[in-house]
Amino acid sequence: MSIHASYLDVKETTTGVVVLVGDRAYKIKKAISTPFLDFSEPSRREDALQRELTLNQRICEGVYRGVSHVVDPVDQSSEPILVMVRMPDERRLSALAATNRDVAHALDEIAAAVSDFHRRAARSVRISEQGTSTGVGHRWVSNLAELRQLCSGLLPPCRLDHLESMSTRYLCGRRSLFDSRIAEGCIVDGHGDLLADDIFVLPDGPKILDCLDFDDQLRFVDILDDSCFLAMDLEFLGYEDLASEFLASIVTKSNDQPPISLIDHYIAYRATVRAKVDALRLQQGDSNSQAALERHLDLAENHLCNGEVRLCLVGGFPGTGKTTLSLALAAHTGATVISSDRVRRELVDAGALRGSADAYQSGLYSPDSVHTVYSEMLDRARDHLSMGESVVLDATWARSRHRREAELLCTSTASTLISLSTSTPLSVAVQRIATRTNTLSDATTATAAAIAQGHDPWPESTAIDTDTSIDVSAESAVDVWRRSVSVGKGVNSTR
Numbered sequence: 001m002s003i004h005a006s007y008l009d010v011k012e013t014t015t016g017v018v019v020l021v022g023d024r025a026y027k028i029k030k031a032i033s034t035p036f037l038d039f040s041e042p043s044r045r046e047d048a049l050q051r052e053l054t055l056n057q058r059i060c061e062g063v064y065r066g067v068s069h070v071v072d073p074v075d076q077s078s079e080p081i082l083v084m085v086r087m088p089d090e091r092r093l094s095a096l097a098a099t100n101r102d103v104a105h106a107l108d109e110i111a112a113a114v115s116d117f118h119r120r121a122a123r124s125v126r127i128s129e130q131g132t133s134t135g136v137g138h139r140w141v142s143n144l145a146e147l148r149q150l151c152s153g154l155l156p157p158c159r160l161d162h163l164e165s166m167s168t169r170y171l172c173g174r175r176s177l178f179d180s181r182i183a184e185g186c187i188v189d190g191h192g193d194l195l196a197d198d199i200f201v202l203p204d205g206p207k208i209l210d211c212l213d214f215d216d217q218l219r220f221v222d223i224l225d226d227s228c229f230l231a232m233d234l235e236f237l238g239y240e241d242l243a244s245e246f247l248a249s250i251v252t253k254s255n256d257q258p259p260i261s262l263i264d265h266y267i268a269y270r271a272t273v274r275a276k277v278d279a280l281r282l283q284q285g286d287s288n289s290q291a292a293l294e295r296h297l298d299l300a301e302n303h304l305c306n307g308e309v310r311l312c313l314v315g316g317f318p319g320t321g322k323t324t325l326s327l328a329l330a331a332h333t334g335a336t337v338i339s340s341d342r343v344r345r346e347l348v349d350a351g352a353l354r355g356s357a358d359a360y361q362s363g364l365y366s367p368d369s370v371h372t373v374y375s376e377m378l379d380r381a382r383d384h385l386s387m388g389e390s391v392v393l394d395a396t397w398a399r400s401r402h403r404r405e406a407e408l409l410c411t412s413t414a415s416t417l418i419s420l421s422t423s424t425p426l427s428v429a430v431q432r433i434a435t436r437t438n439t440l441s442d443a444t445t446a447t448a449a450a451i452a453q454g455h456d457p458w459p460e461s462t463a464i465d466t467d468t469s470i471d472v473s474a475e476s477a478v479d480v481w482r483r484s485v486s487v488g489k490g491v492n493s494t495r
Contacts, residue, residue: 014277014284015039015214020086024065027052027082034280035146037214046080052213053082059117059191059208063087087200087207094196097239106201107242110230111249113206114194118223118254121188130220131187133171133178136269139218140167143272150279151293159297163272166304170265173309173414176386177262181222186256190226192219195233224251224258228266229273236271236299259388260334264307271300309415310335310390310484311381313406314477315397316422317455319433321466321473325422326394328474333481336384340395341439343380344373374402378409385413397421400456418484419461420477428467 009020015037019026029045039045049067056064063085069078089095093110096103129135144164148157171178181187192212200207212219227250234243247263250256278293312335314326323339330337344364347353353372355363363369374395381391397403403419410417462480466473 014280023086025084025086027084028079035149036276042077042079048214049080049082052211055211055213055219056209058121059113059211063207063209084209087209088202091200091202092197093199093201093206094237096201097196097234097237097242102201103242104245106206107246108249109201110199110206110208111227111246111253113208114191114227114230115250115253117208118188118190118226121190121223123185123188127189127220128182128187130217131178131182131222133175136178136225137168137171140164140171140269140272143269143276147272147276147279150276150283154279154282154290154293155297163268163297163300163304166301166308167265167268169414170261170304170307170309170388173412174262174386174388177259177388180387181224181258186222186224187220188223188226189216190219190221190223192221192226192229194226194230196230196237199230222266223254224256224262225266225269227251228263229270231263232267232270232274232299235267236274236295261307261309261388261390264303265388268300268303268307271296271303275300305485308484309385309388309413310418310481311385311406311410311413311415312390312392312418312420312481313397313403313461314392314394314420314422315458315461316424316466317396317398317426319428319431320422320424321432321470322394322396322422323439324470325420325464325466325473325477326392328470329477329481330392332474332478333390335390335392337392337394338377338380338384340373340377340393343376347373347376370399371402374405378405381406382409382413385409385415390415396455397458398455400458403458416484418481419458420464420480421458421461422466423463424465424467 006020007022011018011020015030015032015034017028017030019028027049029039029048031040031045033040037048039048046067053064053067065083065085068081068083070081071078093106096106130139141164144160148160151160190211191208193210194208195210198208198210200209227247231243231247234240234246251258275293275296278289278296281289282293310333312329314322314329316322323341326337326339329335344353348364353364353369355366355369377393377395381393384391393406395402397419407417409415464473464476464480
């Protein structure tokens with residue numbers, strides 16, 4: 001125990017009380033019943049403490065000593081208590097983050113400990129069932145239902161309805177992603193409650209306390225979901241950079257390559273879990289929890305919006321900078337670029353397309369050949385979207401029929417459609433085509449003029465000025481991307 005800690009202290013949590021005496025901590029469960037747990041009877045509290053002891057010893061050796069009892073000398077009634085080694089307050093991760101002391105090294109140690117725990121954690125068919133899109137969806141629905149009950153009169157119903165709509169939308173289009181996580185063995189009997197206040201960084205390594213113990217199914221989670229709890233908490237505390245550092249470290253140590261959208265989804269889920277705790281504390285008389293509740297819900301909404309899976313069409317006639325803009329947009333957003341020029345070249349190399357590239361509306365640019373290229377692009381995009389990866393499709397998008405097919409793809413994959421049209425004078429585009437080298441494009445100056453002349457109207461697209469620096473053009477495109485919204489179906493953009 002730290003020499004600076006007071007000899008006696010008392011801490012209260014949502015479901016318990018911890019009495020700190022000397023170098024020991026004695027934890028007592030509150031005699032409460034909530035929508036998600038029941039500690040109303042002494043036997044239930046003892047079972048819960050025994051379970052807490054067993055579960056935490058999986059990841060935290062030497063801290064949890066055992067379950068004892070406080071006995072009333074008059075009537076011999078007893079109350080179960082969990083006996084623990086007292087941890088030094090100043091070595092909490094939250095305290096280290098606040099003072100910026102040894103944080104980078106501490107996060108790396110914590111990531112290593114959590115990753116090692118996940119490697120050893122139990123896996124089974126029963127556990128994996130909770131990692132399906134349906135299983136994760138049930139947790140969202142249950143959590144939000146409990147939040148509605150706890151927050152009755154505190155929040156407008158539409159606030160939680162919006163969270164449910166966005167989370168459901170993501171899950172509906174990502175069954176393949178969640179199935180792949182199961183196939184890769186990512187669903188484990190995890191910790192379930194990783195918080196910066198409950199992690200202590202000591203000379204002999206981090207001590208990670210207080211795993212979720214009242215509901216096994218809530219602990220059967222994706223290793224990424226488990227880790228995102230701590231990332232969410234660090235961000236909530238104001239340390240977004242530390243959250244990113246921790247996630248980068250643990251996905252590397254876990255040899256994991258999740259899509260960014262899945263990270264956002266799980267951070268949002270964990271924020272709603274903490275919002276439920278805030279609501280419960282508010283009911284127990286903690287007025288400070290109102291602000292925390294609002295902030296956790298804001299965090300959840302922001303990450304669900306960021307995690308929207310998007311299909312962005314970047315169109316325009318040749319020479320207008322579609323490819324340059326597409327690559328810049330992808331660099332800012334983490335999206336995958338699929339280029340019609342590259343797809344066409346690959347189809348030619350595979351023998352699936354034949355013909356000359358010399359003339360518009362014939363050979364490689366005949367209507368049938370063009371349709372083949374667009375169909376292949378959309379098929380490839382479908383694979384990425386279903387795996388939670390946003391896509392930028394770089395093509396002319398001259399025909400409305402191909403845009404409609406993209407819209408149908410967004411509907412079937414519960415993805416958001418964004419339409420961007422590059423805007424550059426034809427004279428500038430022609431000059432670019434005449435001088436460019438090292439390009440996959442077969443377009444000539446004559447092709448550019450013909451496509452510009454015969455381009456179907458595209459009123460729903462947002463024009464991006466590409467007759468300027470790429471930094472300015474990319475900033476405009478990223479702004480549209482970030483303002484794109486979902487209302488239960490694919491949309492274009494808010495303008």
